[in-house]
Amino acid sequence: MSIAEIEAREAALEPGSGGLWRDAWARIRRDRGALIGFALVGFFVFVAIFAPLLAPEDPRFQDLSRLGGSCCPGPSLDHWFGIDALGRDELSRIIYGARYSLLIGVVSVAVGLSVGMVFGSIAGYIGGIVDSVIMRLTDIMLAIPGFLLAIGIVAMLGPGLVQIMVAVGVTQIPIFTRLMRGSILAQRDNDFVLAARSIGVPRRAILSSHILPNAISPVIVQATLALATAIIEVAGLGFLGLGPQDPSTPEWGTMLTDTTRYLQTAPHLAIIPGVAIVISVLGFNLIGDGLREALDPKMRGRG
Amino acid sequence: MAREPLLTVDDLHVRFGTERGLVYAVNGISFDIAPGETLGIVGESGCGKSVTSLALLGILARNGRVTKGTAMFGGRDLLSLTDQQLRSVRGREIAMIFQDPMTSLNPVLTIGRQIREALQTHFAMDKDQAEKRASELLDQVGIPSAKMRLKDYPHQFSGGMRQRAMIAMALAGEPKLLIADEPTTALDVTIQAQILELLKSLVAERDTALIMITHDLGVVAGMCERVNVMYAGMFVETGRAEGIFARPRHPYTLGLLQSVPRIDAGRRQKLTPIPGSPRNMLSEPAECPFAPRCRYEVEQSRQEVPPLEQLESGHHVRCFNPVPADEWQRSRLGGAA
Numbered sequence: 001m002s003i004a005e006i007e008a009r010e011a012a013l014e015p016g017s018g019g020l021w022r023d024a025w026a027r028i029r030r031d032r033g034a035l036i037g038f039a040l041v042g043f044f045v046f047v048a049i050f051a052p053l054l055a056p057e058d059p060r061f062q063d064l065s066r067l068g069g070s071c072c073p074g075p076s077l078d079h080w081f082g083i084d085a086l087g088r089d090e091l092s093r094i095i096y097g098a099r100y101s102l103l104i105g106v107v108s109v110a111v112g113l114s115v116g117m118v119f120g121s122i123a124g125y126i127g128g129i130v131d132s133v134i135m136r137l138t139d140i141m142l143a144i145p146g147f148l149l150a151i152g153i154v155a156m157l158g159p160g161l162v163q164i165m166v167a168v169g170v171t172q173i174p175i176f177t178r179l180m181r182g183s184i185l186a187q188r189d190n191d192f193v194l195a196a197r198s199i200g201v202p203r204r205a206i207l208s209s210h211i212l213p214n215a216i217s218p219v220i221v222q223a224t225l226a227l228a229t230a231i232i233e234v235a236g237l238g239f240l241g242l243g244p245q246d247p248s249t250p251e252w253g254t255m256l257t258d259t260t261r262y263l264q265t266a267p268h269l270a271i272i273p274g275v276a277i278v279i280s281v282l283g284f285n286l287i288g289d290g291l292r293e294a295l296d297p298k299m300r301g302r303g
Numbered sequence: 304m305a306r307e308p309l310l311t312v313d314d315l316h317v318r319f320g321t322e323r324g325l326v327y328a329v330n331g332i333s334f335d336i337a338p339g340e341t342l343g344i345v346g347e348s349g350c351g352k353s354v355t356s357l358a359l360l361g362i363l364a365r366n367g368r369v370t371k372g373t374a375m376f377g378g379r380d381l382l383s384l385t386d387q388q389l390r391s392v393r394g395r396e397i398a399m400i401f402q403d404p405m406t407s408l409n410p411v412l413t414i415g416r417q418i419r420e421a422l423q424t425h426f427a428m429d430k431d432q433a434e435k436r437a438s439e440l441l442d443q444v445g446i447p448s449a450k451m452r453l454k455d456y457p458h459q460f461s462g463g464m465r466q467r468a469m470i471a472m473a474l475a476g477e478p479k480l481l482i483a484d485e486p487t488t489a490l491d492v493t494i495q496a497q498i499l500e501l502l503k504s505l506v507a508e509r510d511t512a513l514i515m516i517t518h519d520l521g522v523v524a525g526m527c528e529r530v531n532v533m534y535a536g537m538f539v540e541t542g543r544a545e546g547i548f549a550r551p552r553h554p555y556t557l558g559l560l561q562s563v564p565r566i567d568a569g570r571r572q573k574l575t576p577i578p579g580s581p582r583n584m585l586s587e588p589a590e591c592p593f594a595p596r597c598r599y600e601v602e603q604s605r606q607e608v609p610p611l612e613q614l615e616s617g618h619h620v621r622c623f624n625p626v627p628a629d630e631w632q633r634s635r636l637g638g639a640a
Binding site: 205 | 395476
């Protein structure tokens with residue numbers, strides 16, 4: 001048996017043999033925090049998808065007679081989370097609210113991620129003046145506090161659901177641009193990039209098939225964490241009254257605002273949406289942290 | 304040379320702009336190589352060996368510039384081609400094998416995908432054809448059950464197998480010239496011998512010209528017909544391998560040979576290191592670059608760069624005071640006595 005054959009047999013026996021993603025998945029399955037995160041987010045997504053089946057009634061259905069003269073009846077067997085000031089079932093509103101929070105989070109991160117990745121890749125790969133111009137622009141954007149920038153954009157576009165998604169997305173752009181650029185820079189001068197150039201692979205193919213797949217993992221981690229931030233920012237904008245203008249929209253942040261007047265008599269109306277926000281954000285954060293460790297190239301081949 | 308040269312490099316100069324000033328990496332080297340020939344370029348780290356090959360393919364780091372020289376290949380000057388034109392040369396006409404197979408393969412793509420990419424860059428092949436050809440190539444470089452291994456990722460390959468895969472990638476474009484940049488440095492000795500044998504037989508089969516870049520004199524002695532010894536971006540001694548290894552005439556070549564341990568040396572014979580450290584490349588050489596470290600230095604060495612002069616047929620030396628032809632033999636026998 002030649003040495004190459006022995007090597008081949010050895011390699012075939014090695015555990016954890018799979019691609020980057022399969023390895024990462026194998027590691028993440030052993031990370032308790034990440035599993036809790038997946039469970040929380042999975043629950044959240046499940047609730048959002050099956051809201052019509054899970055919710056006891058229509059979140060927009062009002063029945064003021066249920067208030068019984070006081071504000072507001074607390075949790076009971078019929079209404080687990082109680083009734084809000086307008087006589088709507090709080091549980092149903094929370095369940096439908098999951099849809100809005102998820103949608104807003106995903107769309108706004110998608111906006112930030114896609115634009116940021118394009119600019120970051122261009123800046124990192126082309127370098128020179130293009131890099132300087134893009135980076136100075138992101139510096140300007142980063143100089144303005146994110147939340148303030150979002151408020152400014154909403155003020156410009158007018159309040160509304162789509163507008164806050166765009167606003168929160170735009171505030172994420174510079175973060176993703178910087179991250180992508182740094183990650184590309186770190187990969188750009190790798191030996192395998194040089195090797196690919198030496199066999200004549202065109203620049204664009206090198207960027208898309210050699211540099212990006214290696215540079216993407218920190219961006220994915222950031223995207224999960226950004227989902228959490230986006231949910232909070234959207235809730236914040238909703239709290240400030242810049243959210244959906246239709247008061248019947250069951251958006252968690254808006255729901256918080258609506259209850260400020262009843263904080264002393266019915267604190268549960270503020271606590272429940274608050275807890276929902278905390279749980280979803282926590283879930284995304286745990287996944288993000290787990291991914292960061294699982295995708296760490298230094299951990300490859302171990303564990 | 305009986306055959307028309309495949310590549311003729313003339314007076315190549317490469318500079319790098321750095322924060323500390325210009326680095327004079329390659330200072331006027333000339334060589335040619337015929338089809339099927341194996342040419343050695345030997346020198347210590349940082350003497351400009353790798354830079355030379357990167358310059359030929361136009362893949363120098365961003366701060367590197369070819370400032371002078373020509374490299375004629377198939378009637379074209381490689382150094383004046385655009386990046387677009389060079390892309391059809393890279394891999395297809397000239398391919399490179401890199402030093403570290405651990406980092407020269409993309410960790411997130413399968414071996415098969417990377418070989419296919421090399422194939423599909425240069426030939427109009429669909430995925431199935433490329434897959435088939437890739438498995439043939441892996442087979443040719445001696446990887447067992449090649450077809451299955453195409454689906455593996457680089458980290459599932461050992462160092463030797465990765466270097467074989469790199470060779471398969473380099474051969475994918477069926478280049479006329481292969482540049483092997485320290486192909487065995489990162490491997491252990493048994494694997495080194497296998498890889499060298501493999502390279503030898505592959506280039507012989509295909510009549511490919513091979514430039515062997517290395518610091519390992521043993522590799523050169525076993526592989527190459529002609530050898531260029533490089534120091535501070537210049538060739539200091541060039542000639543046929545037998546001539547250089549039997550009668551080194553440049554003090555640097557002699558120093559290199561004397562600093563290699565030999566199994567046939569007497570027990571009391573000490574290794575003779577070359578004193579000093581390599582020349583600082585931040586200025587253009589105005590004197591013999593080896594002079595500060597040289598036992599044979601003469602007055603003139605400090606005043607101008609010696610020309611490359613022919614001492615015997617085909618044996619050139621860049622020295623004002625070449626080592627006597629029998630010095631190396633004498634020092635070996637003397638030490639053993």
